[in-house]
Amino acid sequence: MPIYEYQCESCSHGLEALQKLSDAPLVDCPECGKASLKKQISAAGFRLSGGGWYETDFKSGKKKNLAGDAGSSSASSGSTSGATSSSTTTTG
Numbered sequence: 001m002p003i004y005e006y007q008c009e010s011c012s013h014g015l016e017a018l019q020k021l022s023d024a025p026l027v028d029c030p031e032c033g034k035a036s037l038k039k040q041i042s043a044a045g046f047r048l049s050g051g052g053w054y055e056t057d058f059k060s061g062k063k064k065n066l067a068g069d070a071g072s073s074s075a076s077s078g079s080t081s082g083a084t085s086s087s088t089t090t091t092g
Contacts, residue, residue: 001019001020001021002018002021003019004017004018004019004025004026005039005042006037006039007037008031008034009036009037010032010034011029011032011034013032015030026039
């Protein structure tokens with residue numbers, strides 16, 4: 001359940017309320033009793049915990065290692081061009 005922040009427009013009292021998404025917004029201020037509470041916009045807080053996510057976590061079949069496939073093709077083309085240039089340097 002999310003935590004919503006409210007502020008009273010009459011007395012400027014602020015409060016936080018733990019509510020369901022389907023709950024109606026609060027209206028009555030617990031401090032002054034007037035129906036002047038307004039919901040505030042605030043940043044959502046969340047925490048990522050665990051070992052992390054990897055590229056292969058949500059892929060299946062041959063799509064498991066896309067970065068590795070791209071890296072191996074560029075690495076192999078780089079090694080062939082390096083071998084060609086070194087053989088040309090030796091001969092020439």
